[in-house]
Amino acid sequence: xxxxxxILIAVGGGEFAEAKGVFKEFLKLLGKNKDPKLxxxxxxxxxxxxxxxxxxxxxxxxxxxxxxxxxxxxxxDAFADTSLKAIKQADALFFTGGDQLNxxxxxGGSPLHSLIEQRIxxxxxxxxxxxxxxxxxxxxxxxxxxxxxxQVGAVEIAPGMNLLSETIIDTHFSQRGRHGRLLTAVAxxxxxxxxxxxxxxxxxxRGNEFKVVGEGCVTIMDGSRMKHTDLPYREKGQTIGMFDxxxxxxxxxxxxxxxxxxPHAPTLSKFVGA
Numbered sequence: 557x558x559x560x561x562x563i564l565i566a567v568g569g570g571e572f573a574e575a576k577g578v579f580k581e582f583l584k585l586l587g588k589n590k591d592p593k594l595x596x597x598x599x600x601x602x603x604x605x606x607x608x609x610x611x612x613x614x615x616x617x618x619x620x621x622x623x624x625x626x627x628x629x630x631x632x633d634a635f636a637d638t639s640l641k642a643i644k645q646a647d648a649l650f651f652t653g654g655d656q657l658n659x660x661x662x663x664g665g666s667p668l669h670s671l672i673e674q675r676i677x678x679x680x681x682x683x684x685x686x687x688x689x690x691x692x693x694x695x696x697x698x699x700x701x702x703x704x705x706x707q708v709g710a711v712e713i714a715p716g717m718n719l720l721s722e723t724i725i726d727t728h729f730s731q732r733g734r735h736g737r738l739l740t741a742v743a744x745x746x747x748x749x750x751x752x753x754x755x756x757x758x759x760x761x762r763g764n765e766f767k768v769v770g771e772g773c774v775t776i777m778d779g780s781r782m783k784h785t786d787l788p789y790r791e792k793g794q795t796i797g798m799f800d801x802x803x804x805x806x807x808x809x810x811x812x813x814x815x816x817x818x819p820h821a822p823t824l825s826k827f828v829g830a
Contacts, residue, residue, distance in 0.1 A: 562676055562677075562678075562679045562680055562681075562762070562763075563585060563680075563681050563682075563760060563761065563762055564676075564682050564683075564692060564719060564720055564759075564760075564761040565578070565581075565582060565585075565681070565682070565683035565684070565758050565759070565760055565761070566683075566684060566689035566692055566720070566725055566727075566751075566753060566758060566759050566761070567683065567684065567685035567686070567688075567689050567727075567753070567756075567757070567758040567770075568685075568686070568689065568727045568728060568729060568752075568753030568754045568755050568756070568757045568758065568770075568772065568774075569653060569685055569686035569689075569727045569728040569731075569753075569755045569756075570685075570728075570755035570756040571756075572614070572685050573614055574756060575755075575756035575757070575758070575770055575771065576756075577756075577769050577770045577771065577808065578756065578757065578758040578769050578770045581758075581760065581769050582650075582683055583618055583619075583620075585648075585681055586620065586647065586648050586681060589647040589648075591621065591622065592620065592622065592647040592648065593622040593624065593645055593646050593647050593648075594615055594620050594622065594623050594624070594646065594647065594648050594649075594650060595624050595625075595626050595642050595643055595645075595646035595648070595649050595650070596608060596611045596612075596615075596623060596624070596625045596626065596649075596650050596652065597626050597628070597649055597650065597651045597652065597684075597688070598611075598625060598626070598627055598628070598652050598654075599626075599627075599628035599629075599651070599654075599658055599659050599662055599663060600651060600652055600653060600654030600655055600656060600658050600659050600686075600687040600688055600691070601652050601653065601654030601655075601658070601687075602654060602655070602658070603654075604625075604627050604629060607652045607654075608625040608627070611623065611625070611650065611652065612625070615650075624642050624645075624646065626639055626642045626643070628662050628663060628668070629662075630662070631661070631662050631663075631666065633662070634662060634663045634666035634667065634668040634669065635666060635667055635668070639668055640667060640668060640671055643668065643671050643672060643675065644671065644675075647681065648680070648681035648682070648683070649672065649680070649681070649682045649683070650683045650684065650688075651682075651683070651684030651685070651687075651688025651689075651691070652684075652685065652687075652688055653685050653686030653687045653688055654686070654687045654688075655687055656687040656688075656690040656691040656696055656697075656698065656716070657698050657714065658687070659687065659688070659691040659717060660691060660696065660714060660715065660716060660717060663717070664715070664717065669717065672717075672719075673719070676719060682719065685727075686727050686728065687727075689725055689727050689753065689758075690716070690725050690726065690727055691716050691717045691719075692716065692717060692719040692720045692723075692725055693716040693717075693718075693719075693720055693723040693724050693725040693748070693751075694715070694716055694718045694720070694721050694722055694723055694724075694748060695713055695714075695715065695716060695723075695724045695741065695744075695745045695748050696713065696714050696715065696716030696717075696724070696725075697711050697712070697713060697724060697725075697726055697737065697738075697741055698711075698712040698713065698714040699711070699712045700712060700734075700737040700740070700741075701736075701737060702732040702733050702734050702736075702737060703732070703733040703736070704736045704737065705736045705795050706736050706737075706739040706740040706743060706795060706796040706798065707736070707740060707793060707794065707795055707796060708740075708787065708790045708791060708792050708793065708794050708796060709792035709793060710736065710737055710740045711737045711740045711741050711744075713741055713744055713745070720761060720814075722747065722748050722749060722814070723748055723749050723750075723751055723814075724738065724741045724742065724745060724748045724749070724750045724751065725751045725753065726738045726741070726750070726751070726752045726753070727752075727753050727755075728754075728755055729752035729753055729754050729755075729772075729774075729775060730752075730754045730755075730772060730773070730775075731754065731755050734752060735752065735775070738750045738752050738775075738777055739777060739796075739798065739801065740796060742777045742778075742779040742782075742801065743779065743782075743785055743787045743796050743798055744787065745779075746779030746780060746782050746785075747779075747780065749776060749777075749778055749780075749814065749817065750775075750776065750777030750778070750779070751774060751775075751776060752774065752775035752776075752777070753772075753774050754770070754771070754772025754773055754774070755771075755772060756770050756771045756772060757769070757770030757771055757772035757773065757774060757808075758770050759774055759812075761814075764813060764814045764815040764816075765811055765812065765813050765814060766811065766812050766814065767809070767810075767811050768806045768807060768808050768809065768810050768811070768812075769808055770808055771808070772807075773805055773806055773807045773808075774805075774806045774810075774812075775803065775804070775805055775806075776802075776803065776804040776805075776806065776812060776819065777801060777802075777803055778801065778802040778803075778804070778817050779798070779801050779802075780817065781800050781801075781802060782798055782799060782800050782801050783799050783800045784797065784798065784799035784800070785797065785798050785799075802817075804819045806819060809822040810822060
């Protein structure tokens with residue numbers, strides 16, 4: 557594979573198998589490898605055995621014969637030869653949901669993290685859902701309030717795994733009303749692109765562009781042109797004022813240029829009766 561073959565798939569949560577458009581796209585991409593080997597990463601979940609069994613059933617029932625579960629329950633597991641060998645031999649990785657802080661604390665800066673970065677630079681397929689998507693960003697929302705206006709202290713932000721640079725990824729976005737918390741994160745780090753992904757929806761990233769697939773939409777919050785914020789002058793719990801934050805709503809089929817920060821619409825047919 558070449559760098560142009562590298563694909564990151566960040567899924568906004570929900571049952572992966574029920575996200576039919578996303579799941580179908582993942583299997584299609586995985587199937588480009590003859591008799592593909594899939595490594596399932598259960599590092600995010602506190603129930604790795606249950607997650608492993610569920611993923612095994614799901615992927616094997618759809619014709620994936622080689623499913624290797626990589627359990628990183630201790631940080632030393634991210635240094636183990638068995639873990640490294642599994643990633644070296646895999647054609648793709650799939651990160652389950654759970655707690656994104658598990659991923660960064662147990663894998664961040666480890667040989668396993670470095671190996672995944674190397675494989676991505678060489679060309680690789682890496683997918684993750686919920687926490688497995690949120691951890692891909694450079695600045696990661698570790699926790700935060702849903703259904704709140706942008707407020708000081710409404711989110712806790714930590715370094716992510718930086719698989720997708722200059723981003724902040726939030727998941728379960730519309731379903732849990734997380735617009736305010738992503739705006740809060742963008743207020744703290746306006747240099748990063750806020751990407752809110754709905755459940756059963758995903759971004760498929762190739763190079764500097766992603767395409768939206770699935771049932772919902774992806775909401776972009778871009779603070780790079782923000783000309784005013786009162787965040788430095790507010791106290792914890794107070795609402796944040798912000799001017800000129802650009803917001804884009806991208807349904808399935810829409811694309812986004814991460815480098816130029818420009819959205820692109822597909823060719824649109826006329827509405828019936830218009």
